[in-house]
Amino acid sequence: MITNRQVVLASYVTDAAQPENFALSEGPIPEPAEGEFLLRNMYFSMEPAIRGWVDGKANYFAPIPIGGVIRGPSVGQVIKSRNNDFVEGEYVFALNQWEDYSICHSDAILLEKLQPEDGIPLSYYVGSLGGAGATAYIGLHEVGQIQAGQTVVVSAAAGATGSMAGQIAKLCGCTVIGIVGSDDKAQLIVDEFGFDAAINYKTDDITAAVMAIAPEGADIYFDNVGGPVLNAMLPAMKVYGRIVGCGMISDYNRTDNPNPITNLWEMVSRQLTMQGFLLPTYQAKVPAAMAQLEEWIRAEKITVIENITEGFANTPTAFCELMSGQTVGKALVKIDL
Numbered sequence: 001m002i003t004n005r006q007v008v009l010a011s012y013v014t015d016a017a018q019p020e021n022f023a024l025s026e027g028p029i030p031e032p033a034e035g036e037f038l039l040r041n042m043y044f045s046m047e048p049a050i051r052g053w054v055d056g057k058a059n060y061f062a063p064i065p066i067g068g069v070i071r072g073p074s075v076g077q078v079i080k081s082r083n084n085d086f087v088e089g090e091y092v093f094a095l096n097q098w099e100d101y102s103i104c105h106s107d108a109i110l111l112e113k114l115q116p117e118d119g120i121p122l123s124y125y126v127g128s129l130g131g132a133g134a135t136a137y138i139g140l141h142e143v144g145q146i147q148a149g150q151t152v153v154v155s156a157a158a159g160a161t162g163s164m165a166g167q168i169a170k171l172c173g174c175t176v177i178g179i180v181g182s183d184d185k186a187q188l189i190v191d192e193f194g195f196d197a198a199i200n201y202k203t204d205d206i207t208a209a210v211m212a213i214a215p216e217g218a219d220i221y222f223d224n225v226g227g228p229v230l231n232a233m234l235p236a237m238k239v240y241g242r243i244v245g246c247g248m249i250s251d252y253n254r255t256d257n258p259n260p261i262t263n264l265w266e267m268v269s270r271q272l273t274m275q276g277f278l279l280p281t282y283q284a285k286v287p288a289a290m291a292q293l294e295e296w297i298r299a300e301k302i303t304v305i306e307n308i309t310e311g312f313a314n315t316p317t318a319f320c321e322l323m324s325g326q327t328v329g330k331a332l333v334k335i336d337l
């Protein structure tokens with residue numbers, strides 16, 4: 001009998017996530033009710049946001065309880081449908097769960113019907129043409145109000161969202177500086193993703209390094225990490241600069257004791273704007289963003305690097321590797337079924 005493998009929460013995560021915080025479970029394949037459709041998941045998207053759902057505390061989503069299936073975005077194929085808008089064989093991206101088969105419906109968070117283009121791997125729709133690409137594009141345009149000629153700084157620049165944000169900013173005619181956590185990643189973002197310059201936040205003085213490259217400071221800081229990097233970027237912003245609050249991964253393992261931000265006065269003296277955003281709020285903007293990203297990828301104007309882990313059972317390990325900075329590009333799991 002074919003069953004539905006699931007990854008469930010074995011214990012609340014209190015510091016860095018470990019594979020032991022998760023367990024494998026099996027259950028029956030669910031049956032879609034009226035209005036629902038059944039997906040066979042093909043790829044899981046590894047997302048830092050999941051760390052915020054496994055510590056037993058509420059944030060913008062309810063915490064996952066012990067024994068609960070881990071929530072996360074996936075790309076899957078419709079294999080049974082009782083929803084007229086979704087037919088068997090279609091591909092879908094949505095916030096589902098870490099399981100072989102997910103029940104989905106028209107109101108699912110992040111739901112996008114996919115029409116994979118010939119020559120573009122399906123896995124791209126998990127990252128560069130999925131949440132990471134859309135977040136980077138929408139964050140820069142809707143929140144950052146990016147314009148040609150600006151200086152844009154991106155943190156976690158070798159990662160899924162950061163590598164896309166840097167490349168999109170270059171395509172918009174900006175000078176782009178990336179902040180990363182190793183010299184290898186610094187080399188990679190310049191050589192492979194076309195950043196103009198790279199800063200290693202573990203060894204460099206971020207404020208001085210940005211000001212050396214852009215003496216007037218950054219017009220836009222696309223912040224994926226918060227904490228000390230954000231703190232160091234505040235005095236490196238141009239007057240009227242904009243900070244795009246995409247994520248704060250440096251605080252995800254220390255929600256009870258977040259990193260202090262001591263340079264907040266710079267928000268006043270430099271008359272800065274900082275706006276946080278969550279992709280689901282901008283769902284209506286996703287199709288246009290995807291169309292533009294697809295065009296750039298087809299034209300080979302964007303380089304996609306994927307960090308693919310094979311096998312359902314390796315999903316917890318893949319997530320832990322993402323959180324500890326071991327991956328470059330988009331971290332995802334290819335499900336064996």
Ligand SMILES: NC(=O)c1ccc[n+]([C@@H]2O[C@H](COP(=O)([O-])OP(=O)(O)OC[C@H]3O[C@@H](n4cnc5c(N)ncnc54)[C@H](OP(=O)(O)O)[C@@H]3O)[C@@H](O)[C@H]2O)c1
Nearest residue numbers: 156159160161180181224225246247248249250278279325
């Ligand atoms: N707002 C939204 O809707 C939205 C949507 C998607 C993602 N996000 C956010 O975007 C950010 C990036 O997500 P992603 O999926 O693209 O992940 P990612 O960048 O592919 O991977 C995470 C990277 O974060 C860096 N990192 C880890 N701990 C750090 C620390 N203490 N200080 C500085 N950097 C650290 C590591 O790179 P280094 O080696 O360079 O340290 C790691 O490779 C996350 O904050 C995530 O929550 C937000």
